[in-house]
Amino acid sequence: MSLSLDLKDLDVLTSNAKQIQDDVLKEILTLNANTEYLQRFLHGSSDKDLFKKNVPVVSYDDVRPYIERVANGERSDVISGGPITRFVRSSGTTGGKQKIFPMNDKYIEMMGYLMALSSLVTSKHFSDNVAEKGKKMGLHYIRTESTTPSGLRVCTALASFFMSDYFKNRPSKCNSEYTSPDQVILCPDINQSVYCHLLCGLSQRDKVVVVNATFAYVVVQAINALQIYWKELCSNIRSGHVSEWITDLECRNSVSSILRGPNPELADVIEQECSHTSWEGIITRLWPRAKYIQCAITGQMTQYIPTLEFYSNKLPIVSSTYGSSECLFGINMDPLSKPQDVSYTFLPNISYVEFLPVDHEGDMNSIVDLVDVKLGCYYEPVITNYFGLHRCLIGDILQVTGFYNDTPQFRFVRRKNMVLSVNVETTTEEDILKAMARATLVLDQSTNLMLTGFTCYADISTFPGHYVFYWELKPKDVNYVFELDENVLAECCYALEESFDAPYKLGSKDGLIGALEIRVVQQGTFDSLMEYFISQGGSITQYKTPLCIKSSEALAVLENKVLAQFYSKKKPCSCDL
């Protein structure tokens, strides 16, 4: 893969997508054909037709045993011809045990390439090169790594990127393109990191031209933190002294050198802006030179559009890239497009990707190559990458919205089976039902109450966001007194959380997902909810209580009837992660 960074190369790439995809497949198969996994299907061949005929389309669970063998110390060539030097932990996926994917430095290079290319495209669309005229307030974090039994590092793709030599030695570092020093990004304590990002961003407020994060919720989360900490941040700027609770020494020292002594005038200005009763437009008020917010705003992140627009007085939100642990997918060639219109142009030189039409899920023969997808149709990508995934379904649903030269552009439609999410976790209907079964067991064993209706929603108006479950309860016997035992309901909250999968528990552990809440509603509430839906045109014979509520009117029906609220008294156990 050429790592050249010229916009003209993008034209070459997208005009020759078919050939480039075939070349990528050839290269991957030549590298991996003799692995234990591929050998039995290809017998050492790197022929595309044989690959299509013999290599099965699989889900992660099918390849998990192979990946786990390498994680447990077997040689990389169980699945990969190249060396596997670390693992990426997927955060955006769901279902039982957490997923890890093999990778090596090539993945980091590809990531740097994708980011740099998308930066070029973005700069072209703003009248001048914003990065050259100022700085990005980059809200980036790493989370603590773990290691596999064989001692290989496991962390998220972005954490791998930020911890890599590639990032450490990047050319743009000389221009200090971020307001925060690298030590803030690399600080393992997320609270200290958020605080220091804000402190660095505020103390250089006149330089900030872009507010940048991976996902929209990260920006919202930073503003929520600002609401909590602004007085303390101002006091730090006023005195030129970083708060004592910032104990990570490298982070602390690097931030102190950014503060460069007391600045009471700046503290006054920030204090004045933050003292307004409304925080509407706070981003543009605090960072008046900011031209856009750069973060993924598609898919699950669309729920944050109104909040970001409120905080930023509708600054453009640039959703630059789409990728996953399995595959870095593509870039947005039209950065100024509205969030709902964003499409990503596939980059054909990163992985080999096929597409399974969503209405032909059982028919693997309906899979098509990248250049053969049809405008308007929906597909699930099937990834073959350099690191040991061969024809692996990734669980995202995409729609073809157009072509850039020969290369299709895709709109991110949804995650397969996803219903609830406040961070990057995706909790499915199945997860919710499983969790409810556990929680109602607790209720059943400890009280004389029974559940007569439930639904839930992801409340992102709190910091951090959290899941709210509405429960309607009634005594099992009319003669029983209706009593709510706080300890039992807290145990029910805990049982729900305990049942969710690893990304939920990690988010909870890291303080990115707040304690789950059960709101007990008056009896008859779920009848009122049904009446509401029927009044909107539903049919009583088809009505099913929605497992998860999205409409604010429907939520209002529930909210008007809340009797009591309960939270878990302990965090879900993350020891199995």
Ligand code: AMP
């Ligand atoms: P992870 O493997 O943890 O990095 O999560 C990857 C998943 O995040 C993808 O499969 C998508 O479901 C989601 N994702 C990544 N980028 C975007 C984007 N730009 N828009 C919508 N969803 C995204």
